[in-house]
Amino acid sequence: MKGNEDIKINRSTLWLVLGIGIYWLVIVYLHGLEYAMGFGKAILIMAIIYLVIYLAQNNTKKKEEYSDNWDEIRRRILDRDSYSCSNCGVKNTTLHVHHVVPLSCGGKTIDSNLVTLCKDCHKSIHPHMR
Numbered sequence: 001m002k003g004n005e006d007i008k009i010n011r012s013t014l015w016l017v018l019g020i021g022i023y024w025l026v027i028v029y030l031h032g033l034e035y036a037m038g039f040g041k042a043i044l045i046m047a048i049i050y051l052v053i054y055l056a057q058n059n060t061k062k063k064e065e066y067s068d069n070w071d072e073i074r075r076r077i078l079d080r081d082s083y084s085c086s087n088c089g090v091k092n093t094t095l096h097v098h099h100v101v102p103l104s105c106g107g108k109t110i111d112s113n114l115v116t117l118c119k120d121c122h123k124s125i126h127p128h129m130r
């Protein structure tokens with residue numbers, strides 16, 4: 001799950017670096033290598049700023065995706081599944097709403113991707129969960 005996230009960021013970074021590389025080559029072509037070397041530093045700083053902004057935006061987006069009326073969605077899913085675990089059918093226990101396809105793997109917080117699970121069944125899906 002974590003790996004997928006890294007790939008997504010890496011791919012965007014790759015395009016960014018590629019774009020800057022082409023831009024830099026155009027400057028070499030237009031103004032000569034010496035000028036481009038001095039200019040390279042400015043581009044590098046720009047690239048870092050862009051990257052930081054991009055990562056910050058990406059983080060904010062992810063947080064919003066989860067907390068945005070999550071309580072309301074959660075209640076709706078619990079109601080849909082009659083407050084029982086969809087895996088083992090147990091009722092009157094701590095119930096969790098689980099993302100079938102995790103957010104980190106591109107899953108969405110939509111009804112079709114959410115399922116009610118009891119604490120134990122949920123724990124067996126996420127072995128590292130406490």
Ligand SMILES: [Zn+2]
Binds near residue numbers: 086117
């Ligand atoms: Zn269960």
Ligand SMILES: [Zn+2]
Binds near residue numbers: 097098125126
């Ligand atoms: Zn889960």
